[in-house]
């Protein structure tokens with residue numbers, strides 16, 4: 001749907017933004033499976049943001065006209081000329097070649113993007129440069145520069161939502177690897193060798209066992225489904241599961257507890273792989289952060305091999321803003 005109102009961004013996070021003027025404006029896009037968030041960033045602050053429905057199964061190409069017109073409306077509303085645009089930063093799911101500015105592989109969403117010349121589109125439309133990066137990396141950059149990772153050089157992010165994403169900063173460097181997939185496939189660590197086949201081809205991945213795209217199927221396969229209050233819900237997501245578990249529903253409790261253990265195992269794996277000082281967790285499930293964070297902290301304290309001390313488990317400060325700010329950071333700093 002075409003958004004009729006572009007909201008001026010009011011941050012609930014007074015600490016975002018850093019000292020010093022950067023100058024210019026970055027156009028930022030956070031391409032998600034259900035929503036595409038669009039915004040403008042100046043001086044490391046989000047000036048305005050809006051979101052449009054993604055319909056990702058139809059591909060990205062069909063969304064380009066509405067993306068263009070929405071951004072142009074924003075630029076007009078805030079009286080920003082084309083020569084003030086420093087670049088476009090895109091946060092994108094999948095494996096992203098940030099040097100060639102290409103999406104190399106994407107899991108079941110926006111399949112057409114692999115063939116697209118995004119730099120060409122950006123250049124034709126706004127006569128500026130593109131920075132594109134994996135969405136978990138963009139969110140991590142945002143949290144590392146402006147959020148919960150601000151005081152650290154070794155930070156890992158895990159995002160839990162439709163899928164499970166991850167990314168790592170090691171000794172102050174964003175981990176990308178030879179094929180741009182280092183650090184960002186934590187959602188595809190095996191946590192169940194007897195598990196289901198994942199979209200990625202692996203068996204029993206973190207996100208096959210405990211993320212929104214598969215949780216409904218897991219619930220419906222359970223013998224207790226018919227007698228569970230979850231069977232009466234329109235959809236099964238983590239909000240419903242945590243709420244029903246709090247009300248004592250047996251299946252919801254079982255699903256919640258399994259997911260907590262899967263995410264904890266993923267956290268231990270991420271700690272063993274990337275040696276962080278802090279592990280930040282973001283995504284839709286953080287509505288239940290009061291329950292999730294202490295649980296994962298206890299599990300990682302017990303099970304991670306870190307003789308130097310304990311890794312701090314933190315809820316992301318503002319994961320939605322983080323991806324946009326991270327994409328803008330790449331525009332201003334590359």
Ligand SMILES: [Zn+2]
Nearest residue numbers: 188198200205
């Ligand atoms: Zn997988």
